[in-house]
Amino acid sequence: MANDSKRPDFSDVLSGSSSTAPGAAPTDAAASELEKQKTMRMYIVESGDSLSKIARKLYGDADAWKRIYHENRDVIHRKVQSPTDRFGPNDTIFASVSTDGAGKAATIFARWTFEDGQVIRNDQKTVSPSGPAVTDFSVEKPGGWPKGGYKLDVSVDSGGAASTKTFRVE
Numbered sequence: 001m002a003n004d005s006k007r008p009d010f011s012d013v014l015s016g017s018s019s020t021a022p023g024a025a026p027t028d029a030a031a032s033e034l035e036k037q038k039t040m041r042m043y044i045v046e047s048g049d050s051l052s053k054i055a056r057k058l059y060g061d062a063d064a065w066k067r068i069y070h071e072n073r074d075v076i077h078r079k080v081q082s083p084t085d086r087f088g089p090n091d092t093i094f095a096s097v098s099t100d101g102a103g104k105a106a107t108i109f110a111r112w113t114f115e116d117g118q119v120i121r122n123d124q125k126t127v128s129p130s131g132p133a134v135t136d137f138s139v140e141k142p143g144g145w146p147k148g149g150y151k152l153d154v155s156v157d158s159g160g161a162a163s164t165k166t167f168r169v170e
Helices: 001-004 034-037 051-061 062-076
Strands: 014-019 040-044 093-101 106-114 120-125 133-140 149-156 163-169
Touching: 001 106, 014 120, 051 062, 051 093, 093 106, 093 149, 093 163, 106 133, 120 133
Parallel strands: none
Antiparallel strands: 014 133, 040 093, 093 133, 106 120, 106 149, 149 163
């Protein structure tokens, strides 16, 4: 395309991920039917969220914030202090994906894109959930982010986007 020369270069983008959920264990061909039926819930922290708001959304009880805090205190103190959808050109951008449930190993996918759908980075993290957990994804661009609109699509096990968040670099 003639327009490609004007597209930003994202080849220097670095990414990372971590999770409070255990890593995937080797699969057992004789897994019980009950394990196959177990599910995992996912929640992406949004601008304006608090632990009590998240607890009300996930558990129907704002007082369950202590459970979320207890299960995720390392991540809360280490990463996202104030959810936002506005970033500066030199910021590292974090996305926290909350899950709850137990079951077989699941892979969480994060697809980061720029305004016109240009893929910045595809990341994934395989976890074996055993209760509430948080999986973090992050991207940073040493040369600085171009100003504009971005999107993050999060999915589980290659399904369609379970959640989509947009954000801006200003």
